[in-house]
Amino acid sequence: MRPKPVGATFALQRLLVLLRSNLTAMLLVLPAANYQPSDYLPILIQFGLALAFVAFAMIVSHLVGPKRNSTVKDASFECGIESVGNARTPISVKYFLTAIVFVLFDVEVIFMYPWAVNFRALGNDGFIAMILFMFFLLAGFAYIIKKGILRWNEA
Amino acid sequence: MSPLFLFLSFVALLSALGVVLAKNPVHSVLFLILTFFTLSGHYLLLNAQFLAAVNIIVYAGAIMVLFLFVIMFLNLNEETEPHKPALAKFAAAIAGGSLLLILVAAMRNVNPVGYDPTSFDSQIGMVDRLGLVLFQQYALPFELASILLLAAMVGSVMLGKRETGERNF
Numbered sequence: 001m002r003p004k005p006v007g008a009t010f011a012l013q014r015l016l017v018l019l020r021s022n023l024t025a026m027l028l029v030l031p032a033a034n035y036q037p038s039d040y041l042p043i044l045i046q047f048g049l050a051l052a053f054v055a056f057a058m059i060v061s062h063l064v065g066p067k068r069n070s071t072v073k074d075a076s077f078e079c080g081i082e083s084v085g086n087a088r089t090p091i092s093v094k095y096f097l098t099a100i101v102f103v104l105f106d107v108e109v110i111f112m113y114p115w116a117v118n119f120r121a122l123g124n125d126g127f128i129a130m131i132l133f134m135f136f137l138l139a140g141f142a143y144i145i146k147k148g149i150l151r152w153n154e155a
Numbered sequence: 156m157s158p159l160f161l162f163l164s165f166v167a168l169l170s171a172l173g174v175v176l177a178k179n180p181v182h183s184v185l186f187l188i189l190t191f192f193t194l195s196g197h198y199l200l201l202n203a204q205f206l207a208a209v210n211i212i213v214y215a216g217a218i219m220v221l222f223l224f225v226i227m228f229l230n231l232n233e234e235t236e237p238h239k240p241a242l243a244k245f246a247a248a249i250a251g252g253s254l255l256l257i258l259v260a261a262m263r264n265v266n267p268v269g270y271d272p273t274s275f276d277s278q279i280g281m282v283d284r285l286g287l288v289l290f291q292q293y294a295l296p297f298e299l300a301s302i303l304l305l306a307a308m309v310g311s312v313m314l315g316k317r318e319t320g321e322r323n324f
Contacts, residue, residue: 035281037200096224097315103217104304110209111297114286121283126290129297136301140308147312 097149108137160200167193180226184219191215203280 076083115122115130122129144150170193173186191214198207239247278284289297 034278035202035204036277037202040199091224091227093228093315093317096221096228097311099220099224100311100315101308103213103221104308106213106217108301108304110213111289111300113208114205114282114289117283118286118290121287122290125294129290129294132298133301136298136305140305143309144312147316149312149316 101144163193163196184222184226188215188219202277205280205282205285
């Protein structure tokens with residue numbers, strides 16, 4: 001007579017089998033999806049809920065919160081120091097350089113999405129193509145580091 | 156025409172008008188973000204999910220940051236706002252009007268071809284299909300794109316980096 005598996009080990013075995021089959025399903029078997037625009041309805045609902053929550057929070061805080069109006073309370077910064085000038089002053093070009101570098105690397109990442117989805121199907125050729133692509137961009141990144149664009153403390 | 160398409164088109168046109176007509180440049184940028192979101196909705200209706208996501212990530216996320224930076228760079232105080240002479244306004248109206256005329260004349264004879272429902276592939280805009288075409292058929296343009304990005308990087312560093320000894324503010 002076979003010994004009956006102890007509860008915990010049995011559950012662990014079941015879990016392992018389940019995990020393995022799920023992993024194989026995730027890694028090897030791509031679902032033959034047939035997406036239609038109506039499949040985005042959940043995202044639309046989430047958008048709507050997010051907007052509704054923002055509107056709800058703003059309206060409720062407006063209705064529930066106390067209101068005291070005075071020149072001191074209405075000042076932009078209530079820290080005891082009179083505000084001087086206005087906020088529309090020219091800013092350092094450093095911020096802009098950082099933003100441009102951000103956009104460039106953002107575009108780089110965009111190219112990696114279709115590559116990652118097709119990683120297996122593309123095989124070695126796709127891998128080498130992406131290595132070459134990354135080489136050029138990382139050369140640019142090395143140039144940026146060397147030039148000290150991302151260093152803030154020096155003038 | 157589905158009501159969703161009509162709604163998206165309505166919002167897109169209205170917010171695009173808002174970009175042009177808003178007095179405050181920051182409001183223009185916010186209207187432009189709304190326009191991008193409605194265009195992404197149009198992409199989703201066309202079943203082009205990758206374009207829709209990229210439009211949100213790159214345009215509404217990153218390019219808009221650059222737009223805001225440029226607006227912050229400009230001196231936007233009311234008193235320094237330049238007033239264009241009437242002649243410049245007149246010339247601008249003529250130039251814009253002729254551009255509109257050319258566009259209308261070019262589009263007038265366009266005959267949109269319908270699609271064949273039997274051979275139409277609704278999944279052509281998906282990420283996986285696009286990736287296969289991009290990395291197999293268009294591998295060279297893909298590599299050239301990296302050189303383009305590299306050139307942009309070097310160019311922006313050349314223009315924007317203050318070298319030591321230069322006068323700075």
